Amino acid sequence: MHLSDLWFIAIAVLWAGYFILEGFDFGVGILLPVLGRDQARRRVMINTIGPVWDGNEVWLLTAGGATFAAFPGWYAAMFSAFYLPLLLILVALIIRGVAFEYRGKRAGAAWRRGWDAAIFIGSLLPAILWGVAFGNVLHGIPLNAAHNYAGNFFTLLNPYSLLGGLATLSLFTLDGALFLALKTMGQLRRQATAVARLAGVAAVLAGGGFLAWTEFSYRSAGHVATGTASVLLAAAAAVALLTAVSATVGWGLSGRCGRPREGLAFGAAAAGIAAATGALFTALYPNVLPSTLNAAYTLTTGNAASTAKTLAVMTVVACIFLPFVLAYQAWTYWVFRKRLGAPPQSAPETQ
Amino acid sequence: MSVLELSRWQFGITTVYHFLFVPVTIGLGFLVAGFETAWLRTGDTRWLRLTKFYGRLFLINFAMGVVTGIVQEFQFGMNWSAYSRYVGDIFGAPLAIEALLAFFLESTFLGLWIFGWDRLPPKVHAACMWIASVGTLLSAYFILAANSWMQHPVGYHYNPVTHREELTSFLAVMTNPEQLGTFPHTIAACFLVAGGLVTGIAVWHLLRRPSPDTAGAFRSAAKVGAITTLVAAVGTMVTGDILGKLMTMYQPMKMAAAEALYHTAQPAPFSLFTIGTLNGSKPVFQVTVPRILSFLATGNFSGQVKGIDNIQALYAQVYGPGSYTPIIPVAYWSFRLMIGLGLLATLIALVVLWTLRKGRVPAASGSARSRLLRWAAITLPFLPLAAMSVGWIFTELGRQPWLVFGQLKTSAGVSANSAGEVLASVIILTLLYGVLAVIEGGLMFKYARAGLDVEEPAGPADGDQEPLALVY
Numbered sequence: 001m002h003l004s005d006l007w008f009i010a011i012a013v014l015w016a017g018y019f020i021l022e023g024f025d026f027g028v029g030i031l032l033p034v035l036g037r038d039q040a041r042r043r044v045m046i047n048t049i050g051p052v053w054d055g056n057e058v059w060l061l062t063a064g065g066a067t068f069a070a071f072p073g074w075y076a077a078m079f080s081a082f083y084l085p086l087l088l089i090l091v092a093l094i095i096r097g098v099a100f101e102y103r104g105k106r107a108g109a110a111w112r113r114g115w116d117a118a119i120f121i122g123s124l125l126p127a128i129l130w131g132v133a134f135g136n137v138l139h140g141i142p143l144n145a146a147h148n149y150a151g152n153f154f155t156l157l158n159p160y161s162l163l164g165g166l167a168t169l170s171l172f173t174l175d176g177a178l179f180l181a182l183k184t185m186g187q188l189r190r191q192a193t194a195v196a197r198l199a200g201v202a203a204v205l206a207g208g209g210f211l212a213w214t215e216f217s218y219r220s221a222g223h224v225a226t227g228t229a230s231v232l233l234a235a236a237a238a239v240a241l242l243t244a245v246s247a248t249v250g251w252g253l254s255g256r257c258g259r260p261r262e263g264l265a266f267g268a269a270a271a272g273i274a275a276a277t278g279a280l281f282t283a284l285y286p287n288v289l290p291s292t293l294n295a296a297y298t299l300t301t302g303n304a305a306s307t308a309k310t311l312a313v314m315t316v317v318a319c320i321f322l323p324f325v326l327a328y329q330a331w332t333y334w335v336f337r338k339r340l341g342a343p344p345q346s347a348p349e350t351q
Numbered sequence: 352m353s354v355l356e357l358s359r360w361q362f363g364i365t366t367v368y369h370f371l372f373v374p375v376t377i378g379l380g381f382l383v384a385g386f387e388t389a390w391l392r393t394g395d396t397r398w399l400r401l402t403k404f405y406g407r408l409f410l411i412n413f414a415m416g417v418v419t420g421i422v423q424e425f426q427f428g429m430n431w432s433a434y435s436r437y438v439g440d441i442f443g444a445p446l447a448i449e450a451l452l453a454f455f456l457e458s459t460f461l462g463l464w465i466f467g468w469d470r471l472p473p474k475v476h477a478a479c480m481w482i483a484s485v486g487t488l489l490s491a492y493f494i495l496a497a498n499s500w501m502q503h504p505v506g507y508h509y510n511p512v513t514h515r516e517e518l519t520s521f522l523a524v525m526t527n528p529e530q531l532g533t534f535p536h537t538i539a540a541c542f543l544v545a546g547g548l549v550t551g552i553a554v555w556h557l558l559r560r561p562s563p564d565t566a567g568a569f570r571s572a573a574k575v576g577a578i579t580t581l582v583a584a585v586g587t588m589v590t591g592d593i594l595g596k597l598m599t600m601y602q603p604m605k606m607a608a609a610e611a612l613y614h615t616a617q618p619a620p621f622s623l624f625t626i627g628t629l630n631g632s633k634p635v636f637q638v639t640v641p642r643i644l645s646f647l648a649t650g651n652f653s654g655q656v657k658g659i660d661n662i663q664a665l666y667a668q669v670y671g672p673g674s675y676t677p678i679i680p681v682a683y684w685s686f687r688l689m690i691g692l693g694l695l696a697t698l699i700a701l702v703v704l705w706t707l708r709k710g711r712v713p714a715a716s717g718s719a720r721s722r723l724l725r726w727a728a729i730t731l732p733f734l735p736l737a738a739m740s741v742g743w744i745f746t747e748l749g750r751q752p753w754l755v756f757g758q759l760k761t762s763a764g765v766s767a768n769s770a771g772e773v774l775a776s777v778i779i780l781t782l783l784y785g786v787l788a789v790i791e792g793g794l795m796f797k798y799a800r801a802g803l804d805v806e807e808p809a810g811p812a813d814g815d816q817e818p819l820a821l822v823y
Contacts, residue, residue, distance in 0.1 A: 054462055058458050062450040068424075069446065072435055072436055075428045079432065083776070091783060094422070101413075102794060106797070
């Protein structure tokens, strides 16, 4: 295996981690107007992700940085091609990040409503757009001989990619609802579970449909083994998502209806997101960004990669430091493992 | 405007803006960690109150640094894709490593610090702020190594087959002599910024006749802040001097532009200021100090400093026809502003330290002296920050027309996107940044004025029902 293949896998893992982790904090943001009926509830919802959302977002920065370092050709072509969608994502991530930090800094209902709207929009937009972006990566974009983008914004809005947007939206909403079910108590927990059932069905339909369409129409024919792996991963994703849905209902092995099993459901949804991301990347391999103009213009793990020297340096650094990162991020989740409840008397909207 | 000009404006606007928050984060993180540790060591609650007070300002500022930082990582690919392709083999790795080593540390341990007041043992809690602060230093190291490589490329070779520059020695990139001057200079300046911020706010409060308890706390803060400022000022000057000599060696045009020196001179004088066009014609009025430029550039009072015209002629021979001269008035004035504003901040810190001598507290009388001190305190946080901004403007514009010195011109690095797209991006980001500046500035003023022991409107929302000082 070439080092560039290893880094292709590493980038897939980083995106999977990003989609699982920021997926649930996007989901919580999307559900803020749905489940956050009063001020106290919204605060509980936001506090479930408060200590961790920023660390989750670093998975994106690391994925972006790793793409730049390991595949400069891919990074350059993809980021300049997806110019306007990425601009929207940037705006969304900016207002969302600031909203988390600033919404509690002033009294006043209007102030908080504004930031709550920023959290909602800032979570909703990227949750859709990442799916659209990945759809376009699999679908291919009009890259010319210089690997520059020859399409426009509307080229990116093809049906397959829009279904990808729906898939990530429903997956992240499911992820967020299950996280809330896992981290809160009382009515909020019950309602989050109820939302998770709906989101789960949507995720199975949209996610399953998107993966099926990928396998039938957009799987690269360049590599037999990874092509097979992609089909298997897509099937695993479907199984995991069905497991997540049944666990929210509480169906046990005997088929009886019991208590919802939130931990199992969240774990299954996370596994489903990981498997789905894996299915997409294996379907893409050995391409990284196909050209719809001419197969010769397609960017691959070969022609977009950095030198073996750079990849070796990155590999050494990642092998040394990634275990530490995983350890202390896991520790954070352990520190904040307790469920959060609303204060006994709901705080008034204005103080 | 062309795609190139728009992309340059966007990079300038977003980077200068981003870097208003970065130095405060780097310097203030360590000071807050120090306050918390002082509380743990002494049990004196004044340090705890200062930790929470400056910690709150730190977090308001940090949020902006984080969100504007994402734009930085994305726009290399979005606006400068030709550059990213050409140097990505070298330039990408520090960015990826920065994310892996530094951003994870900062975000995770600050999350623990913000929400962990009653979840973590006090020592572990303080350690979280120290670790996050070390994260900011690591971040600075990698991104400055990347920038230093653009100023003085090392550890690479050009591959004519792939038509790009490729890494030959990662160690050389990480230990670039330019970087060894830039990193300490930038970090020292970050502490100058943070010291100025802590001192300015503390002195302003001291002049408002606070209660004895509060006065005691702010007096300690003012003292720590002023000493930090002074030590950082010495560090900034020493490292700046080293950097000036490196710059003369690697980018002589930048040094010549800093003085608007058109003809090679030996010895060369330094002009404090000039009234005139700076285009080589005789200035209307100028105050010069003999031999100082020679010393700044070479370390020798009679050293030779090359002039703009001479270097231009040389570069035209080496690199082919074209202009190799940056915008001279920008280089000339940004260089002077950087030094002047930094020195002014240092002077104010000295005065503050003098007013605090032997247990004294600056008198809050309505005298002209106390009014002057009040204005000095209000100005102090902004001076080093402005100095740092113009310092970066000097460094980056002084390198023009090069994007990577001697290797790639800025005009060759830009993406093939349409001007409309980039214009939309410039407008949207500028408007957004403008609105956020008002909001952030408003919150900084609000909490800086409010003083110690202020609870935020959004109180507790935790399962424990215990008041937390710093939740959303």
